[in-house]
Amino acid sequence: MGALCALLIGAMPALAVNVYVDSTKPWIGYMNVFELPANGGGYDFGSPWATADLDANFSGTTLTLTPNDNIDRTDPIDAYWWQAPNDGTTNAAGNHTMDASMYVQDDTLAGQTVTFSGACQQNTLVAPYTSTVFIKDLAPDYSSSTSVTAPMVAGAFSLTKATLAGHHIQYGFETVGPNARTASLPALGSVVITAPGSVHVLVNPAKAWIGFMNVFELPSNGGGYDFGSAWGTADLDAHFSGAILTLTPNDNIDRTDPIDAYWWQAPNDGTTNAAGNHTMDASMYVQDDTLAGEIVTFSGNVWNNSLVTPYTSTVFIKDFVSDYSSSTTSTTPVTSGAFSISLSTSAGDHVQYGFETIGPNARTAALPSLGNAVISSNLPPAGPIISSVTANPPISIVGSNVVLTASATGSDPLTYQWRKNGVNLSGAVSPTLTLSNLATTDEGNYSVAVTDATLGQSSTGAVYLAVQNPNHLVVDPYAPYVGYMNFYAINGDGTQGSYESGEPFGTAALRTSFLNGMAVLAPNTNLWETNDANFVSGGVSVRSLEADFYIEDDNLGGQTLTFAGYCPSNSLAGTCVSSAFIEDFNAGYQLTPGEYAVTNLAPGQAFSITVSTTAGDHIQYGLRTDGPIESPDGTPDPWGGSALTSALVSVPLPTMTASRAGNVTSLSFFSENGHNYTVQYKNNLTDSTWSSLSPVTSGNGSTVTVADTTGAAVRFYRLVIQ
Numbered sequence: 001m002g003a004l005c006a007l008l009i010g011a012m013p014a015l016a017v018n019v020y021v022d023s024t025k026p027w028i029g030y031m032n033v034f035e036l037p038a039n040g041g042g043y044d045f046g047s048p049w050a051t052a053d054l055d056a057n058f059s060g061t062t063l064t065l066t067p068n069d070n071i072d073r074t075d076p077i078d079a080y081w082w083q084a085p086n087d088g089t090t091n092a093a094g095n096h097t098m099d100a101s102m103y104v105q106d107d108t109l110a111g112q113t114v115t116f117s118g119a120c121q122q123n124t125l126v127a128p129y130t131s132t133v134f135i136k137d138l139a140p141d142y143s144s145s146t147s148v149t150a151p152m153v154a155g156a157f158s159l160t161k162a163t164l165a166g167h168h169i170q171y172g173f174e175t176v177g178p179n180a181r182t183a184s185l186p187a188l189g190s191v192v193i194t195a196p197g198s199v200h201v202l203v204n205p206a207k208a209w210i211g212f213m214n215v216f217e218l219p220s221n222g223g224g225y226d227f228g229s230a231w232g233t234a235d236l237d238a239h240f241s242g243a244i245l246t247l248t249p250n251d252n253i254d255r256t257d258p259i260d261a262y263w264w265q266a267p268n269d270g271t272t273n274a275a276g277n278h279t280m281d282a283s284m285y286v287q288d289d290t291l292a293g294e295i296v297t298f299s300g301n302v303w304n305n306s307l308v309t310p311y312t313s314t315v316f317i318k319d320f321v322s323d324y325s326s327s328t329t330s331t332t333p334v335t336s337g338a339f340s341i342s343l344s345t346s347a348g349d350h351v352q353y354g355f356e357t358i359g360p361n362a363r364t365a366a367l368p369s370l371g372n373a374v375i376s377s378n379l380p381p382a383g384p385i386i387s388s389v390t391a392n393p394p395i396s397i398v399g400s401n402v403v404l405t406a407s408a409t410g411s412d413p414l415t416y417q418w419r420k421n422g423v424n425l426s427g428a429v430s431p432t433l434t435l436s437n438l439a440t441t442d443e444g445n446y447s448v449a450v451t452d453a454t455l456g457q458s459s460t461g462a463v464y465l466a467v468q469n470p471n472h473l474v475v476d477p478y479a480p481y482v483g484y485m486n487f488y489a490i491n492g493d494g495t496q497g498s499y500e501s502g503e504p505f506g507t508a509a510l511r512t513s514f515l516n517g518m519a520v521l522a523p524n525t526n527l528w529e530t531n532d533a534n535f536v537s538g539g540v541s542v543r544s545l546e547a548d549f550y551i552e553d554d555n556l557g558g559q560t561l562t563f564a565g566y567c568p569s570n571s572l573a574g575t576c577v578s579s580a581f582i583e584d585f586n587a588g589y590q591l592t593p594g595e596y597a598v599t600n601l602a603p604g605q606a607f608s609i610t611v612s613t614t615a616g617d618h619i620q621y622g623l624r625t626d627g628p629i630e631s632p633d634g635t636p637d638p639w640g641g642s643a644l645t646s647a648l649v650s651v652p653l654p655t656m657t658a659s660r661a662g663n664v665t666s667l668s669f670f671s672e673n674g675h676n677y678t679v680q681y682k683n684n685l686t687d688s689t690w691s692s693l694s695p696v697t698s699g700n701g702s703t704v705t706v707a708d709t710t711g712a713a714v715r716f717y718r719l720v721i722q
Contacts, residue, residue: 017109017379018299018338019171021118021195023058025104027051027172031068032099036178044096054100056173062121065173065191067129067180068098081179094178103134103172110137111165113337117158119295124189129177131191135161138168149174152191156295156330156342199291201353202377203300205240207286209233209354213250214281218360226278236282236357244303244411247334247355247373249311249362250280263361276360285316285354292319293347299340303380303455306371311359313373317343320350334373374455383459384410384450391446391463394480395553396438398469404433404446406461411452419447421698435465440701443467443673445478467673467701470556473563473582473621474651476674477514479551481622483507485524486546494575494639496544496626505547512549512623517675517722518568519549519649521578521601521625523641525632540638541628550581550622557584558615564608567601570647575639576627578647582611585618592617601647608652623649651675656719665708669719671699678720679706685716692720 031054032046053070056063071081071094082092116135125131131152138145148161152173163169173193180188213236214228235252238245253263253276264274298317307313313334320327330343334355345351355375362370374380387407396402408414408431418428421444425433435442447462466479485505489497507513511522524545529535535543563582572578577600584595595617597609613619625647628639656669656679667679677697680690697704708715 017112018115018117018340019104019106019109020116021061021063021193022104023061023063025106027056027058028103028105029054029056030101030103032101034097034099036095036097041097049100051102054102054175056100056102056175061195063102063173063193065100065102065131065175065193066185067125067175067177067188068100069180069182069185071179072182092181094180096179097176098179100175101172102175103136103170105168105170107168109169110163110167113160113162114169114171115158115160115299115338115340116171117156117297117299117340117342119156119194119297119342120152120154121192121194122154123152123191125175125177125191126187126189129175129188131173131175133157133159133173134171135159135163136170137161137163138170140166140168142168152193155344156297158297158340158342160338160340199294200297200299201286201288201291202298203243203245203375204286204377205243205245207288209238209240210285210287211236211238212283212285214283216279216281218277218279223279228281231282233284236284238282238284238355238357243376243378245284245355245375247282247284247307247313247357247375248367249307249357249359249370250282251362251364251367253361254364274363276362278361279358280361282357283316283354284357285318285352287350287352289350291351292345292349295342295344296351296353297340297342298353299338300375300377301338301379302334302336303374303376304336305334305373307357307359307373308369308371311357311370313355313357315339315341316352316354316356317341317345318352319343319345320352321346322348322350324350334375338379380455381410381452381457383457384408384414384452386448386450386459386461389446389448389461389463391465393555395466395468395551395555396435396442397553397555398438398440398467400438400555401434401436402438402465404435404448404463404465406431406448406450408450408459408461410450410459411455413453415451415453417449417451419449420444422447438467440467440469440673443476443701468553468556469701470559470561473561474672475519475565475623475649476672477517477519478674481507481549481551483510483512484548484550485510486548488544488546490542490544490628490639494628496546496575500543502546507549510547510549510625512547512625517650519623520646521547521549521572521623521649522646523572523576523625523627523630525630527629528631535629539631541630544575544626544628546624546626548581548620548622548624550620550624552618552620554616554618556619556621557613557617560610560612561619561621562608562610563621564606564652566606566650566653567603568648568650570601570603571645572625572627572641572647573645574627574637574641576625576630576641576645578623578625578649580607580609580621580623580649582609582613582621583619584611584613585620586614587616587618589618601649603647606652650721653721654719656717658717663709663711665710665715666705667708667717668703668705671697671702671704673699673701675699676722677704678722679708680718680720681708682716683712683714690718 029049029051031049033044134149136147211231211233213231215226217224237248316331330341451458483505486502487500491497581598584592651672654669679693
């Protein structure tokens with residue numbers, strides 16, 4: 001059973017994004033052709049068309065859609081397209097239904113809540129011609145789709161659809177009707193579309209926001225209107241903090257007259273037991289009469305709405321006549337995600353846009369339980385952005401100190417909580433975490449959760465801290481290995497010849513990796529280039545490679561190092577050899593005489609090498625594979641190797657000891673960081689399978705003990721390492 005490294009990502013809310021009628025986008029045309037309804041309406045064919053051939057054309061920022069007369073320009077006498085009599089005039093009616101789609105496909109929108117907005121300046125199409133606006137969400141293979149649509153009618157339009165990650169997202173327009181003669185087009189009408197409104201306004205704290213409060217009786221008391229007056233926005237309660245607007249239930253009365261029975265129901269004991277006695281209709285808005293006569297679109301993003309029943313909040317645009325005696329309104333509920341509403345206003349009117357929050361007057365002490373709405377023109381953050389989590393130094397040595405640092409941005413103040421292997425570290429609540437006098441037991445995965453103050457959203461970043469014991473270096477699958485490739489000529493007998501060059505290589509390109517906690521070393525097949533005589537000639541490798549897979553840590557300089565492990569198997573053949581090494585390089589990366597060691601890996605054998613190093617030098621230890629480039633298909637080469645062979649390297653095999661007290665057997669062994677240990681047992685050696693004691697033990701660089709409670713007279717144990 002292989003080792004499993006899992007990353008758990010919490011479910012995130014879909015982001016919201018607004019798109020508009022924009023002539024600069026890459027608009028696409030597609031035409032589907034159907035039989036006329038009178039002929040059954042069956043589908044004939046479909047294919048991409050130029051948008052001009054649909055007919056759909058931008059003039060500046062204005063889009064005009066008309067019935068399709070492309071066929072009239074190409075083949076006016078074809079009976080497939082024209083009904084009799086076909087005399088070359090408008091007497092010949094179209095013989096097929098043309099379904100013309102003009103759209104933008106933007107797959108980067110997938111997984112987000114998309115709002116598509118614009119304004120229909122006119123729709124003069126005559127029956128049977130129709131035109132609609134749409135957003136479509138198509139499966140990855142285009143086999144199915146979901147959509148939202150609306151008919152094109154004069155005025156603003158705004159469609160919203162939650163889309164699925166990995167899908168194809170299209171938004172645009174669909175015009176349907178028979179193919180038409182060019183001479184007939186003026187009589188058939190058109191659709192004229194522009195960007196969303198003549199004016200687009202946002203949630204902008206720099207505007208002059210106004211507050212107004214209308215007070216009503218509670219619904220249970222008839223809901224009648226009592227009075228209304230201008231209020232300060234803070235008294236509504238509605239507050240901007242930077243670009244972020246927060247709306248809460250109104251507790252202004254609690255601050256002014258908490259014992260007045262007009263405002264509070266009995267019992268009024270000065271606590272949250274006294275419920276509000278009136279409905280507070282709080283409007284926070286901008287009035288801008290320069291918008292009058294325009295199509296106004298008001299957009300923004302609701303970061304969250306946690307208001308509890310009976311509190312509600314809505315977005316609005318209102319157009320009042322000059323004496324405020326009547327108005328037209330466009331509204332939408334304040335719900336999490338993007339919003340965009342539009343309203344055609346009249347010249348000389350009063351235009352307002354903003355938010356209305358309604359519910360009973362509330363006690364201040366009760367506000368935290370009543371929720372709020374958080375709104376901005378910007379998209380909500382997905383939590384604080386953690387730009388990095390680092391360890392300095394990235395590899396640490398027993399007895400040294402290390403500083404872990406998290407760099408994050410978000411809504412201040414940010415709070416921090418460090419964890420080791422998922423467990424909170426007490427008192428570790430700052431951007432930095434210092435670990436002193438390290439032991440091997442300090443190795444592990446260190447993560448930090450950063451939470452912002454505005455929404456309480458959190459993000460998590462992590463770094464793995466490797467802690468080395470110079471006297472006991474082993475293969476650790478979580479340590480930061482690097483790769484290097486040295487190139488050599490090949491002697492006539494297939495052995496490695498003179499050195500030619502070397503360069504850093506990605507570890508994957510070396511064909512060295514970790515599997516089930518063991519390093520797997522394989523001959524290099526990535527450089528098998530049959531068309532490059534520098535590597536392969538006549539189907540034979542002409543270069544020998546030294547693939548080094550190692551850790552470089554200059555902090556090890558000046559210490560006596562021991563690198564130990566075990567080779568469970570080595571099927572490398574011919575001139576291909578794998579080995580373990582320690583090397584000490586001076587400042588110019590020349591090997592320091594006498595300060596290096598290498599040993600070949602033998603199957604079923606342990607290895608241990610020791611080198612005394614010099615302070616200030618570059619220290620490397622790890623594994624390497626020497627041999628010719630080999631064919632990826634496993635074809636044996638003349639040097640006796642095969643691409644389908646490998647050598648395995650594990651940690652040193654520990655000795656497991658057992659002691660017995662009562663019915664409990666205690667099994668002790670030394671564990672290495674980065675590896676998992678499972679104790680297994682049989683009651684009889686003839687049993688077909690081994691059973692596992694649970695749980696699996698994570699290595700921590702120290703001796704661990706696993707207890708087995710059993711009354712069996714005899715039990716056999718073994719230790720499985722991954």
